[in-house]
Amino acid sequence: MLRESHTAIIARNERWQGEAATEPFEAGWASEAIFFLRALAAEGPTGDGRAYVQISPDGMRWVDEGTTAQVPDAAEGIAVLRVAHFGSWLRLRVTLPAGATLTPVVALSLKA
Amino acid sequence: MTVTLHDLRLADPRLSRFDPMRRIICFDDFDRGYCGWTQLVGNYEHTLDSMTASYAAHTHPQLATVSHWDAGTHGGVDGTYALKIATRPKRGIRSTAIKRLTFREAGPIRLEFYFTFKPEATELRLSETDVRSVGFLYDLQTGYEQNGLRVMPHIRFLNAENGKHIQRWQYKDETTPVREIGTEGKTATHDHLAPFGWKDIPGGEQKLCYNEIPTKINWHYMRFDFDLATMRMIEMQCNDRRYDLAGIPNIVIPAMRNLWCMLNLVFFAEAETDKRVFLYIDSVCLSGEF
DSSP, X not given: OOOOEEEEEEEESOOBOSEEEOOOEEOTTOSEEEEEEEEEEEESSGGGOEEEEEEESSSSSOEEEEEEEEOOSSTTXXXXXXXXXXXXXXXXXXXXXXXXXXXXEEEEEEEO | OOOOHHHHHHTOTXXXXXXXXXXXXXXXXXXXXXXXXXXXXXXXBSBGGGSOHHHHTOOOOEEEOXXXXXXXXXXXXXXXXXXXEEOOSSTTOEEEEEEEEEOSSOSEEEEEEEEEEEEOOOSSSOOTTSEEEEEEEEEEEOOTTTTOEEEEOEEEEEEEETTXXXXXXXXXXXXXXXXXXXXXXXXXXXXXXXXXXXXXXEEEEOOOOOOSSTTOOOOEEEEEEEETTTTEEEEEEETTEEEEOTTOOOEEEEOOTTXXXXXXXXXXXEESSSSOEEEEEEEEEEEEOO
8 A cells, every 4th residue: 555645734824813723633644744834924023933733632632742943934935844753633833923914824744 | 146246245344334326436435545535625816815715714624533532532434534524613614525526427326425423522511412514415517518507416414503403404405696706707606505595305304323422423324316317316315214305406506617527525514603513424435327
C-alpha cells in the first residue's frame, strides 16, 4: 500500500484577531504533519503574533505541543510548523497583538 | 453448484453487508483512506469574499477513529476508521463532505452506506436533541443530449428541532435563486441546503437506535435507489424500514453550462445547538444496473 497522504484546509478566509484557533482535526492515522499558515491578508503588527500547535486527548481539551512559529507579517507570507507523534487530534492556536488582523489559509499536510 | 454474483458478494466480508446493483461504481472503505471524499468548497471568483457564507462554514472531512474522552476509541463498522463530517459549534450551521463523479449510463443507481451521528460530548447528559439533522444528496446534471436539467435529490433525517426529538425522514424540492458570482459570467451559485422547504416523507417517522450516553454509537444501514434515466427517486431503506419515494420530487433547476453528466454525492450534518455535531460514515457502496 502507498502511504496515505492528505492535505486538509482547516481555515480559510476567516478574520483572526486576539486569540484564534482552528477547528479540531482528527488525524490519528498520520505520523507526520505540517501546518502551513499562509496570510491572505495581514493588517497591523501580525508579525508580533505567534502560532502554536496544540494536541488533545479527546478533541475538546487542548495543550500546547511545543512547536511554535512567528505569524506572517505580510500578505502571502507563510509560516511552517512541523510535528510528529501527536496522538489523534491537532489544531493551530494563534495569538495576535492589539491592532493586528490576519486573514489566513491554513493547510494541514498529513502523511501516514 | 452454480455460484452467482450474489453468492460471491455474500462471501466477501467487505461487501456482504451491502446489496449492490450489478456493477459496483465505487466502494469506499475508509480504512483505505479518504477514497475521494473531500471538502465542499463554495464557488468564488477573484476573491474568496464572494463565497456564500453557509458554504464558507463547511469544514474539512476527517478520517476518524470515533474516539471519546470516557471510553476511548469506538472504531468503524469493520475497522478503525470512518469518515467524519463535523460542524462548527453554532446553532443552525451545517457541514458537508462531497465526492465528485460523472455518470456513463443513465439508468438506476444505488447508494448504500452505514452511518451514525452524535453531538460533541461536552456535557454529561444524553444530548439527543443537539443534532438537528444528518442527510445526503445527489447533485446531478443530465447529459448534454438529454433534457438540460440539474437535479438534486435531498434526503435528511430530522433528528431534533427546537428541543424536540422528532426523528423523521424529509425531502427538499426548493433551493435559493441562482446568484451569479464575479464578473466573467462563468460562475454562479445557489444554496440548495439552505434551511427552508424541508417536507415530510409520508410515513417517514423512524426511531433509530441512539443509545444511552453521548459517547455510545450504533451504526445504521441506508440504501437509496435513484433512476438517472427518469431523474426520479425510487425507494430508500434505513435499517428495517423501507420508504416508497416514487412520488417524491427533487430540486430541479435549468442545466448549467459546465456540469454535464455530473454525479456528485454529498453527506451533511446540521447543528441544533451551539455544539459541534458529527456525522460518521463507514463505508459507502455506489452501484448501478449496467
